[in-house]
Amino acid sequence: MIEVEHLSKSYGARRAVEDLSFSVKKGEVVGFLGPNGAGKSTTLRMLTGFLPPTAGRIRIDGLDMLSEPVEAKKRIGYMPEACPLYGEMRVEEYLRYRAELKGVAGRNIGARVGAALEMASVKEVAGRIIGQLSKGTRQRVGLADALVSDPPLLVLDEPTAGLDPNQIRQVRDVIKGLAGQKTVLLSTHILPEVEASCGRVVIIHRGKLVREGAPDRIRSMGPGASVMLVSRSAEEPLLHALRAIEGVTEVTVRDRVDGALRCEVHTSSEEREELGERVFEALAKAGLSLRELREVKGASLEDVFSALTTTDHAQPAEEPSVPAEEAKS
């Protein structure tokens, strides 16, 4: 549905996007991740035909965005980051205008507007003036706008930014509901959002692709997990039991409090699942005491993300799921 090849965008000397290549297949829900200023919005603006790229190629449903922009744009429902709307219009009036502009046939406009109002759950504000709506509601009006022409591809730039938790859930539900029928590319820097709704993620940093793959695959590339425990048992058998746990790479003794030993257990990234449970089981089996046990750092997508997008680690490592030509960036 989307094919991006060697896409670059420069603003003067500054390179916002550099040799970015990725593709999104029909029916996929893909999360486009990166810290603020990574070039997410710039990329999405190029994909939707708003910004002309400095170099590279974009194809939407096989149509080249540069040579057939109008046809390509007909296939996209785009919700920009700031979600700009005409404040003086009423919601329904705005959606009718957008449907007409996007070439929805006159006889279908009523039905399409109704469906979009329903899907984005803005039906109850259909008659209200946009300028008087709250940020969250406006955001959903923007989503309704993206949906109104029933396009096969949705490009959503931070669709949940500025929403309250309930609204976030609503938007996520809408996106989940679209999975299968539509292709969705959504950008975000909120990681739970990706884990909740995306089948695949593309992580960019400083305009370059750093990782691409399913969220759990990416998660497994992160650092290992650690737990902190306090035990009154003797040091020798305790350390021995801990080191015997599968996947444990390191056990460090922190300090002693009232005769109790406080230590930290680390694992490699492959073995970090349920470390706490495994530590508990091992100590119980060895008949050792346990006063306190807590997770120090649960390796999450968040860890991987921050590891990948802090400058030093930004270089793509050898990564099996990324084809060689894409990894070279």
Place this chain on the structure above:
Amino acid sequence: MSAIWTIAKREIGSFFLSPFAYVVLASWVLWQGAMFALFCFFVAGAPVGSASDADPLQMLFGQTTLFFIPLLVFVPVLTMRLLAEETRQGTLETLLTAPVTSTGVVLGKYLAAMVFWAALWLPTLMYVWLTSRFGDVDWGRLGATFVGILGVGAYYMSLGVLMSAIAKSQISAAVLTFMSLGSLFAIGIMQFMQLDDATMQIIRYVSVWQHMQSFSSGIVDSRYLVYDLSLAGLGLFLAVQVLEIRRVEL
């Protein structure tokens, strides 16, 4: 094509739904009314025979620059929103990511601007009606007058659209439009100076006063129409280029 009309329709709708539109139209009608009344008094007070050719309508449209001075303010006020507001609000992004070309956007805005221009002149039909009740109206001359007004509007509005594309806020759009129309007006005024013939030829084209004097006396001079339409075309062409550049800049 339909996108042009859709854009124009939205623009016209939001203009006529705002109280601002009526403030503008009311003050314009007030000015026109005062001018018309002035000319009626003038014609009525003239001794019989001295103003044989005097027709208050012709005087209103063609005999005075006073009639066009307020346009230097009204035109910017009518066109300043068109594209500058889209840029400021960020809606240019939703507009240009819809299946529309920059040319379509500019033409849609221009079409709306021409409707605003027509709205300015619609009330003058009232004076035509009044004149026809108490005297004779030369319909051919009147037709030519409106062709002339349309010609002036074609390039005034095009310049307004261009300046609104260049500016990032309504105020600067208005100022730029005022400056450009003001400069053209000032060049036109130079027809009253003693200049060589060649310069005079050019100035006569630019002079809105000369232009309207010709049309209001019933002469449809195609040279003026060529000037009007070329300037209008140039303005719109440049406005499209500005939009394209604006996208690169963002």
